[in-house]
Amino acid sequence: MNVLAKAKAAIDxxxxxxxxxxxxxxxxxxELSSESLKDYLKNWLKYYLVPQFEMYGSExxxxxxxxKLYGLPHLPDSLEFPEDMIFAGQFNLAEIKPHDIFNEVPKDSGIYYFFVDVDGVESEVFFYDGPVDDLKIREYPNGDEYGKSQVMDLRGKSEELYMQEDLxxxxxxxxxxxSDCHLATIMGADILERLEGLLQKEAGSFTLYDHLGSLPDEYFFGKPRYYQGEDGDDPNFYPSFFGFEPPWNYDCFLNLYVWQDEKSKEYYGDIEITS
Incomplete structure (x- = not known):
């Protein structure tokens, strides 16, 4: 039983x-009852994989x-750095898969590469599933570079459960x-404190947050920051925040979403990138 299932069983x-x-x-x-409140709490309970970041002086x-995010992509000879695009990041599925309690990651191995244009409208997504030794650091075609690499360390215990404080x-x-109905008002502050302690014990890491903005900026799984049209409560592969500096003069949320139904997969492919 994974941590999310354990926490839901604890609520039951x-x-x-x-x-x-x-x-x-x-x-x-x-007309809430104990059983209906349990259903709401289980629906509000979300699983996130929160990476730790390590900065490197050189690629x-x-x-x-x-x-990792930013820096330069590590591409095989078969893939070219697209012209007039910014490298957003690369995601090694073999590193993410051990934390995938939803069986959501489309493959057990391989690397997805994400590029976006300077206007945040167009995108390019590449996939490579070959020897790591065949990868090479690839420079920007026009000589530019946007930020140093931020490597995501997934080796430590980084799974976390979150629940929103108000319904x-x-x-x-x-x-x-x-209106927002706070859990402390609904069930009593002392009861909520006892529930928090139980969930912390079952999940190892549990946080009751005030609102969506309290979430960490970068995370795997969970719910997207801003996305219209997601399929109900299905988990998402990597909703995240990326703040690009020049040429953009504003921050941009970037959601990476794995389509759940076969028709969407047929039309859009396994992963969609929206900004």
Missing amino acids: GFDFNEANIEAFNESAGT EEVPLGTT IGWWIKAKDKY
Whole structure:
């Protein structure tokens, strides 16, 4: 059983205070029960793989083919650095797969390379599944370089569970459906503290966050930062934040999404990049 399943099982077996829930129902016009509250909490519970970053002084020091952002791509001779594109990052599936509790990563090995244009509109995605020894550091065709490599260290324990501190009113059919209903108010602050401790014990790393902006900037799996049209509550491969400096004068969110249904895969391929 993975950490997310363990946490959901802990919520199923948790003893809530019915009197607290009933008091909230009277004030908010809801009809919550312990069982329905458990369903909401399990839906709000998300799994993330949060990498640690290591900066390198030069590209020659970076291990070939490792998962990283920025710097220069490590490409085989069969792939060319696209003209007028910025290198966003490369993702080694063999490094990510051991943390893939959803069986979401499309392959057990290989490297995805992502490039975006300076306007954040067009993109190029390459895939290579061959010997790492055949990779070479490839310079920008026009001589430019945007930032040094930020290598993602996935060797340590970096899986984390997050839950949002408030539930949106329309989720629980509150009379003010656009208001935030805080968990401490719904179940009682002492009950919530006890639940937090239980989830921390089951998951090893659990955080109750105030809002989406409290999440780390870069993470695998979980939910995307900004994306319209995702397939319900399906997990996503790598929603992330990338802040490019010149030529862009603003930050850009970059979501990498694995399509769930076969029709989308047939039309778009295994992974879509949106910015």
